[in-house]
Amino acid sequence: MPTAPAAQLPSASAQGFSDDGRFWRGMQVIARGANRVCVIDxxxxxxxxxxxxxxxAGRRRPLRHRIRDAWADLRPARQANALELRAWRGLHARLGDRLDSHVAACQALVDTPAGRALRCLLVTGADGAPAPSLYALLFGSGRGHYPADALCDAVTRVEAWLHANAIPLFDLNSGNLVVVERAGRPELVCVDVKSVIGGKEIVPISRWSRRLMRRKIARRAKRLRERIRAHAPLAGVQAGH
Ligand SMILES: Nc1ncnc2c1ncn2[C@@H]1O[C@H](COP(=O)(O)OP(=O)(O)OP(=O)(O)O)[C@@H](O)[C@H]1O
Ligand SMILES: [Mg+2]
Structure with a gap:
């Protein structure tokens, strides 16, 4: 088979993925996010x-992202894995094991043959497989598995928990939440808490004021429910799985 010119190769290959995207540097990929890849340890x-x-290298990135990454290279404590570990430790110091059913536990930054990584507890379904993200349930292979109402109710429960514990988790997006089944209904577990400390605001007043925090969480939860309703119109009516 002729070799494809480099420009035509899937861009992922250049980043260490197998051609089918299932492996990264020989490890089984769970999911690829915007800036990180999550693999089975x-x-x-x-x-x-x-x-x-x-x-x-083949993808044009906004100047804002390039500046953020250059800044993080200079200050390792601002890198995503370090931020996430710090955010999780802060929450764990406040809430202890009560955190476990809502947030995947982060353990440590570890040095591995493929480089430095953040080791976390894998959230799994009853079958032991990685729990699907809400994103996968809206746009991927899990689409239609749960009715939109059940997923929206799960968002509402997360929202209530964030309010009750005054947790400024603002990055409520479908890739940061995985879905597990408890007592026959879907529940959301957050797998990325770095937004608790890694705010994008220059002056983070919504972290200082309870009222503003509440409003911002409510806005983000509402937006997520709207997204679920917009993208899961077939949920619950597909047969089988
Ligand atoms: N602890 C975990 N258990 C199961 N799946 C996980 C876990 N952590 C991450 N994942 C999977 O990896 C995906 C991406 O995770 P994460 O949000 O941490 O990375 P990211 O979004 O790429 O990072 P960034 O927000 O910096 O771009 C999730 O949607 C989920 O499918
Ligand atoms: Mg994320």
């Missing part, structure tokens, strides 16, 4: 590893 059963992806 080959050294610790029941855990996953998150690696920062090298910038994809």
């Amino acid at each position: 080959p050294a610790a059963p029941g855990h996953c590893l998150k690696y920062a992806l090298p910038a994809d």
Whole structure:
């Protein structure tokens, strides 16, 4: 088979993925996010590893992102994995094990043959497989598995928990939440809490004022429910799975 010119190769290959995208540097991919890849930890059963992806040379990135990454390179404490670990530790110090059913536990930054990674507890379904993200249930293979109403109710329960504990988790997007089934209904577990400390605001007043925090969480939860309703119109009516 003729070799494709480099420009025609799937851009992911340049970042260390197998051609079918199922493996990254030989490890089984759970999901690829915007800036990181999450893989099954080959050294610790029941855990996953998150690696920062090298910038994809073939993709044009907004100046804002390039500046943010250059800044993070200079200050490792601002890198996504370090932020997430710090955010999780802060929450765990406040809430202890009560956090576990709502947020995937982060363990440590670890050095591995593929580089530095964040090791977290893998959230799984009853079958032991990685729990699907809400994103996958809206746009991927899990589409139609749960009725939109049930997913929206799960968002409302997360929202109530955030309000009750005054947690400024503003990045309520469908890729940061995975879905598990408890007592026959879907529940959301957050797998990315870095927004608790990694705010985009220059002056983070919504973290200082309870009232503003409440309003912002409510706005984000409402937006997520709207997204679910817009993108899961077939949910619950597909046969079988
Ligand atoms: N602890 C976990 N258990 C199960 N799946 C996970 C876990 N952590 C991450 N995932 C999977 O990986 C995906 C991406 O995770 P995450 O949000 O941490 O990375 P990211 O979004 O790429 O990071 P960034 O927000 O910096 O772009 C999730 O949607 C989920 O499918
Ligand atoms: Mg994320």
